[in-house]
Amino acid sequence: xxxxxxxxxxxxxxxxxxxxxxxxxxxxxxxxxxxxxxxxxxxxxxxxxxxxxxxxxxxxxxxxxxxxxxxxxxxxxxxxxxxxxxxxxxxxxxxxxxxxxxxxxxxxxxxxxxxxxxxxxxxxxxxxxxxxxxxxxxxxxxxxxxxxxxxxxxxxxxxxxxxxxxxxxxxxxxxxxxxxxxxxxxxxxxxxxxxxxxxxxxxxxxxxxxxxxxxxxxxx
Numbered sequence: 001x002x003x004x005x006x007x008x009x010x011x012x013x014x015x016x017x018x019x020x021x022x023x024x025x026x027x028x029x030x031x032x033x034x035x036x037x038x039x040x041x042x043x044x045x046x047x048x049x050x051x052x053x054x055x056x057x058x059x060x061x062x063x064x065x066x067x068x069x070x071x072x073x074x075x076x077x078x079x080x081x082x083x084x085x086x087x088x089x090x091x092x093x094x095x096x097x098x099x100x101x102x103x104x105x106x107x108x109x110x111x112x113x114x115x116x117x118x119x120x121x122x123x124x125x126x127x128x129x130x131x132x133x134x135x136x137x138x139x140x141x142x143x144x145x146x147x148x149x150x151x152x153x154x155x156x157x158x159x160x161x162x163x164x165x166x167x168x169x170x171x172x173x174x175x176x177x178x179x180x181x182x183x184x185x186x187x188x189x190x191x192x193x194x195x196x197x198x199x200x201x202x203x204x205x206x207x208x209x210x211x212x213x214x215x216x217x218x219x220x
Contacts, residue, residue: 005078008091010103013037013065021090022058022188026050026068026077029180033110033196035097037067042110042184044177045073051084056154057181063088069096110183111195113170115203122147130167132156134182135174135201143211145204148172156182160189172197172204 008016017023017039025032026045036042043053045068054064064087068074074092081089093099097107121129122145131148133140140150151159153173163169169191171179179196186194197203205211 003082005082005089006091008065008093010093010100010105012091013067013093013100014105016063016065016090021063021065022087023065023067023093024054024058025184026066026073027096029177029196031069031096032180032184033112035101035107035109036184037097037100038106038108039188040067040184041188042180044180045077047076047080050077050080051086053181054081055084055086057157057185058087059157060086063090065089065091065093067093067096069098070094108187110180110187111193112198113195114198115207115209118170118172118197118204119207119209126168128166128168130163130169132169132171132182133173133201134171134178139174141214143201143205143213145172145201146210146212153178153182156185160186160191163191165191168193168195170195170197173200175202176200 023037023040025036025040025042029042029044032042041057043057066074066077071094074094101107133144133148133150134153136152171182173179176196176199183194183196
């Protein structure tokens, strides 16, 4: 039988975060961008792959609290993650960020970068801009943006310490979901200028901006 997980108040969560617990925000990435609890990690809920998504985003060990805007989502996520002995689940918060705001606690936003703005800044050779592609290598090989750096989502946490916090780091993936997770990880690690490309490579291609495709190896 799964252990019953308590529903925490915002102030209880705030105390837990101060003790090193990680807050996993299960809401859609657009809601997370609009407003979220500072330091939280955006891992969009999926009934089939939530444990895998959490394992990709954060290292094993730290305890976690789940935040959701829907009680049913929180319950399903609790059930999925309690089956995995990786990150102890300390509690849940339902009601999204509404209860957090009503408690008088601060909220933050994640900058959303339209592909048109990204194109202009890349062509202006903005020295402060770093574009990180968090897709998998096989996706990168199918087409990537000139000047971007490939660091897959699974590697962002460990690479955060090697990046320059003074740079404006923009994250991109296929649609904006994984890059939202990556951007939230950088925000968690103290990168105040981290941003997410709205619509990802999909919007970039729709706007007919160019990509580079690696040549196929010659056949033997």
